[in-house]
Amino acid sequence: MSMETQSRRSDQEQLLRVDSLDVEFEVIDGTIHALRDVSLDVSKGEIVGLAGESGSGKSTLALAVVRYLDANGWVDGGSITFQGLDLLSASKEELQSIRGKRIAHVAQNPARSLNPSMTIGAQIRETIELHQDIDGDEEATRRVQEVLTQVNLPNPELIAERYPHELSGGQQQRALLAIGLSCNPDLLILDEPTTGLDVTTQAKFLDLVDDLKSEYDAGILLITHNLGVISDIADRVNILYAGEMLESGPVEEVFASPANPYTQALLATTPEIGKNKEVKPIPGRIPELDSIPDGCIFADRCEFATEECHTTDVGMETVDAATDHSSRCLHWEDVLENPIDVPEESTTDRTPGNTILSINDLSKYYDEGGFLKNLVTDHKPVKAVNDVSLDIREGEAVGLVGESGCGKSTLGRTLLKLHDVTNGSIEYDGKDIDALSKRELNEFRSECQIIFQDPEASLNPNRTVREILERPLKLFTDLSRQDRRERAVELLDQVNLGADIIDKKPHELSGGQQQRIAIARAFAANPSLIVLDEPVSSLDVSVQASILNLLEDLCEEYNTSYLLISHDLSVIEAICDRVAVMYLGKIIETGSTTQIFEPPYHPYTRALLSSIPTLDPNDKKTRIHLEGDVPAARDPPDGCSFHTRCPQKIGEVCESDEPGLEESADGHCISCHLTDEEMSDPLDTNLDSG
Numbered sequence: 053m054s055m056e057t058q059s060r061r062s063d064q065e066q067l068l069r070v071d072s073l074d075v076e077f078e079v080i081d082g083t084i085h086a087l088r089d090v091s092l093d094v095s096k097g098e099i100v101g102l103a104g105e106s107g108s109g110k111s112t113l114a115l116a117v118v119r120y121l122d123a124n125g126w127v128d129g130g131s132i133t134f135q136g137l138d139l140l141s142a143s144k145e146e147l148q149s150i151r152g153k154r155i156a157h158v159a160q161n162p163a164r165s166l167n168p169s170m171t172i173g174a175q176i177r178e179t180i181e182l183h184q185d186i187d188g189d190e191e192a193t194r195r196v197q198e199v200l201t202q203v204n205l206p207n208p209e210l211i212a213e214r215y216p217h218e219l220s221g222g223q224q225q226r227a228l229l230a231i232g233l234s235c236n237p238d239l240l241i242l243d244e245p246t247t248g249l250d251v252t253t254q255a256k257f258l259d260l261v262d263d264l265k266s267e268y269d270a271g272i273l274l275i276t277h278n279l280g281v282i283s284d285i286a287d288r289v290n291i292l293y294a295g296e297m298l299e300s301g302p303v304e305e306v307f308a309s310p311a312n313p314y315t316q317a318l319l320a321t322t323p324e325i326g327k328n329k330e331v332k333p334i335p336g337r338i339p340e341l342d343s344i345p346d347g348c349i350f351a352d353r354c355e356f357a358t359e360e361c362h363t364t365d366v367g368m369e370t371v372d373a374a375t376d377h378s379s380r381c382l383h384w385e386d387v388l389e390n391p392i393d394v395p396e397e398s399t400t401d402r403t404p405g406n407t408i409l410s411i412n413d414l415s416k417y418y419d420e421g422g423f424l425k426n427l428v429t430d431h432k433p434v435k436a437v438n439d440v441s442l443d444i445r446e447g448e449a450v451g452l453v454g455e456s457g458c459g460k461s462t463l464g465r466t467l468l469k470l471h472d473v474t475n476g477s478i479e480y481d482g483k484d485i486d487a488l489s490k491r492e493l494n495e496f497r498s499e500c501q502i503i504f505q506d507p508e509a510s511l512n513p514n515r516t517v518r519e520i521l522e523r524p525l526k527l528f529t530d531l532s533r534q535d536r537r538e539r540a541v542e543l544l545d546q547v548n549l550g551a552d553i554i555d556k557k558p559h560e561l562s563g564g565q566q567q568r569i570a571i572a573r574a575f576a577a578n579p580s581l582i583v584l585d586e587p588v589s590s591l592d593v594s595v596q597a598s599i600l601n602l603l604e605d606l607c608e609e610y611n612t613s614y615l616l617i618s619h620d621l622s623v624i625e626a627i628c629d630r631v632a633v634m635y636l637g638k639i640i641e642t643g644s645t646t647q648i649f650e651p652p653y654h655p656y657t658r659a660l661l662s663s664i665p666t667l668d669p670n671d672k673k674t675r676i677h678l679e680g681d682v683p684a685a686r687d688p689p690d691g692c693s694f695h696t697r698c699p700q701k702i703g704e705v706c707e708s709d710e711p712g713l714e715e716s717a718d719g720h721c722i723s724c725h726l727t728d729e730e731m732s733d734p735l736d737t738n739l740d741s742g
Contacts, residue, residue: 064095073130075378089324101282104292123463153183154234162224173212222253250619255663277592280665301377312380321597323622368407405446414476438637449614451628467666498528501574505586507566564595645721
């Protein structure tokens with residue numbers, strides 16, 4: 053941060069001041085010290101990022117600010133002031149006048165935060181009528197549609213009449229933001245607002261947040277485990293770990309020269325497009341907070357730790373007074389002088405074998421009309437997967453990318469006979485899976501497994517870890533009871549979990565532990581193919597790095613093939629050999645990972661790549677803004693399916709003629725009317741970019 057920027061910040065009105073905050077929770081086994089000596093501030097017109105691993109206390113801090121702590125939680129020390137008002141001593145009436153009107157809290161999970169029994173418009177209207185003097189129903193309706201337009205939701209009149217379940221995840225997130233913005237708050241608290249969003253929706257959301265800061269001079273506290281998001285739009289960043297603030301300062305300074313080992317480690321765990329960077333998981337895990345160890349809370353996982361770190365209380369030290377950069381570390385000067393060594397990713401010599409799964413002209417349609425389809429001439433089915441062909445070879449990791457709603461998950465589940473095929477065929481090991489006998493089908497299910505996005509929903513809550521891992525062994529192997537027990541322990545070790553959790557149930561585990569159990573279960577019977585459906589999208593960067601390395605190791609150890617479904621291209625680049633790009637039910641580009649990330653590429657792929665935030669706050673790359681949402685799969689456009697949003701559309705040919713998936717000499721396939729030269733043109737000469 054320059055001196056000019058620092059001076060400008062000092063002139064800004066301070067909205068929120070959290071000073072030396074302590075928060076505790078009473079649980080069955082004792083007391084959890086969730087936050088200890090935590091301080092931060094947010095000024096008007098400023099975006100402040102708050103980052104850290106899951107369990108660090110980020111959401112607890114947000115809930116403490118708005119006084120939404122659960123009944124078993126309380127503030128044990130410190131202060132929280134908002135525009136000079138002490139929130140901890142504020143009356144119930146004062147809090148009601150502030151929440152929603154002057155401070156808006158946008159929670160992490162929109163599906164759980166939105167009322168499923170009320171329309172979106174009714175929920176926004178409820179907040180407006182509670183906090184503002186609205187002159188009649190017409191004025192309230194106008195304001196509802198105005199705020200829906202403000203968050204870039206298409207057709208506000210229609211969206212206002214819809215219920216939450218009728219919206220996509222990205223639309224739900226924007227609707228929740230609309231409720232928060234409906235009263236033009238001074239302070240906006242966003243808790244993991246982009247988790248689960250695809251990269252183009254995330255990019256739109258971040259642009260929207262940045263515009264709100266500029267237009268309304270609002271202060272924004274942005275809570276996220278995605279460091280790229282903070283790098284993209286935040287002015288300052290605070291790094292929270294196990295309830296303690298370890299570093300704070302300007303984003304440019306903290307990310308370029310981190311003065312805390314934990315900040316260094318977080319940056320090293322984050323995959324980056326085109327950096328050929330080996331993600332480096334943080335060893336160990338966050339300590340239990342019912343008994344805080346002496347000394348530095350991060351010492352047990354720190355490469356710089358000395359004996360003194362384990363015994364001495366560590367306070368925040370000033371790194372740069374001019375920029376208000378500080379770090380809670382005894383050795384911050386050594387940390388600055390010795391940046392973490394992030395080696396280049398070692399190239400694997402995987403040589404894929406024969407084709408193990410062949411997808412031929414596959415289509416999966418929903419709502420085909422049943423017995424009425426021959427009577428109702430204008431009925432159109434939902435074409436979730438439309439004429440897709442793709443091969444997966446032995447020992448090969450194939451990535452499948454695209455926006456939410458493009459058909460990725462439907463394709464993955466159809467491959468494993470979780471959905472019936474509408475048209476086309478799927479061959480496994482040379483046999484059509486629809487023609488398999490009962491015995492062959494049972495063998496197919498043992499050979500082909502799936503790992504779902506939400507491990508908590510896919511693991512049986514009534515079974516212990518032992519029972520979960522032993523079930524596929526009992527179904528698909530001839531192992532004895534004793535051998536199954538030994539194999540279960542071996543599987544836990546392979547996914548870096550101890551046998552101490554083997555008799556626990558899923559709800560007793562963290563999200564990262566649950567996902568590791570799901571992976572262990574998938575590998576239990578030594579499958580040949582695994583479909584991984586967004587396996588790391590909801591995990592923090594450290595757990596994500598561990599799981600990505602684990603998946604790569606298991607792929608090599610078992611020679612297992614992967615179909616990795618993800619909207620995160622940096623995750624795809626980290627472990628995949630080949631990539632297929634999907635849009636509106638069709639494959640529009642395929643090639644090796646290197647080919648996909650270098651021009652020429654399909655305009656859609658180019659837009660996806662441009663939407664990925666980097667860890668360099670000074671990287672002002674041109675972002676390609678795709679107008680509108682993905683068209684309805686029930687009524688896809690004629691010609692090229694992407695032409696309604698394509699910034700490189702060349703005229704009537706794109707609107708009327710569907711391009712084929714043309715293969716070049718090196719095996720790179722692109723479905724587009726543009727030439728290779730046009731697809732490789734610099735952004736400023738050929739694209740309507742933002």
